[in-house]
Amino acid sequence: MxxxxxxxxxxxxxxxxxxxxxxxxxxxxxxxxxxxxxxxxxxxxxxxxxxxxxxxxxxxxxxxxxxxxxxxxxxxxxxxxxxxxxxxxxxxxxxxxLSWIFAKYIFFFSILVLVSFIDIEYHAIPAYLCVAGIVIGLAFSLPASFYLFKNGVFDLSKFPVVAALKGLLFGLGFTYLFKLFGDVFIDFYLTLRKKDSIEGERESLGLGDVDFMGMVGVFLGMKGVVLTFFLAPFFAIIYSIFALIFKKSHLIPYLPYLSLAALVAFFWGNTILQLVLGI
Ligand SMILES: [Zn+2]
Incomplete structure (x- = not known):
């Protein structure tokens, strides 16, 4: 065989x-x-x-x-x-x-599956899961960085651990900024409509989503963060149309869409960027 x-x-x-x-x-x-x-x-x-x-x-x-x-x-x-x-x-x-990369992304993919299905079932995830993902991602970027350092490379931009840290900060900051804007927008909408919440929700994005995007930054870098962030709403819209037709609940957890988007960014990110930037 x-x-x-x-x-x-x-x-x-x-x-x-x-x-x-x-x-x-x-x-x-x-x-x-x-x-x-x-x-x-x-x-x-x-x-x-x-x-x-x-x-x-x-x-x-x-x-x-x-x-x-x-x-x-x-x-x-x-x-x-x-x-x-x-x-x-x-x-x-x-x-x-079968490589070092394979081992690293097995952890990433497993955490994506884990948080998605916990979020579907419980509408919240234990905060330590994404933190664990961040630590694992950083740990995997250390040996190659150490190897470069040992061989006399001192250009920080070449170190995988620096790229991972940049991705982490970018993922956290970028998502937090959108959360702040989104929350202001929702506050404005609620005051205008004299309502307390939208189906019990008052926040645009939860802090769990922010942590999650930090983890995405560690594994997929800054480009991956942007792609994941802007792809996820498309998947959410597809589900919303499905929910509208089959009259299912509209309150759906967001992490499964972010996870799906992160996977698409991992497998087809470069193709998508080429297509979008090409147009
Ligand atoms: Zn039984």
Missing amino acids: NLDVVFNVFVILAGFCVGSFLNVCIYRLPKGKSAIFPRSFCPKCNTPIKWYDNIPLLSYIILKCRCRNCREKISLRYPIVELVTGVLFLGLYLQVG
Whole structure:
């Protein structure tokens, strides 16, 4: 068999397994519980889940999406997260191969999946998740910077860690500035309409969104921040039209759109910039 195919299959299976772990994190971290202990159990009947019922994707199909013990329906989120993570890992592998970059962006992609699905379920994320992302991103930029320094390069602009720090400050500052403007605009609108809030919301962007964009800056740089920031509303609008047609709730968390936009910026950012600047 072709070795490329073997590697592709291996990477996507690894992605499914990481997705399975992310599912546990999505369920437990917002509740302040450990992601590692105790082992997985059914949230309805508390029966520990046997290893053969815990195989990513496969178990969901074999069990016909129900708990083996109490027949409680298993959330569709489980196979979706596993599938999405697997596909993202494969996409990343096809883009950069097995490399240092691959290891670095596995963390980034995993955090994107994590915050998106926590935000969908809880409408808020633990603040430490994006901070952890920022620290991991900076840590990955250190060895190459240290290597340059050791080899007598003292031009700071060439250091990956400097680029990451610039991205961080830009992501935080840029988004915070838009948040300030947005909040003033919303205040103005609420005073004008003599309302207290728009469907319970008073803020344009939350501080969680600001942290998130800081993390995007560390991993994707300043260009990535701008692209992510301006692409996300397009995805939100597409969902809004869908919600309008199918009469679903309009109050939708924003981090999934920012995550989607960050992924598009990672895979197709240069193409998009060329297209936009070319016109
Ligand atoms: Zn059960």
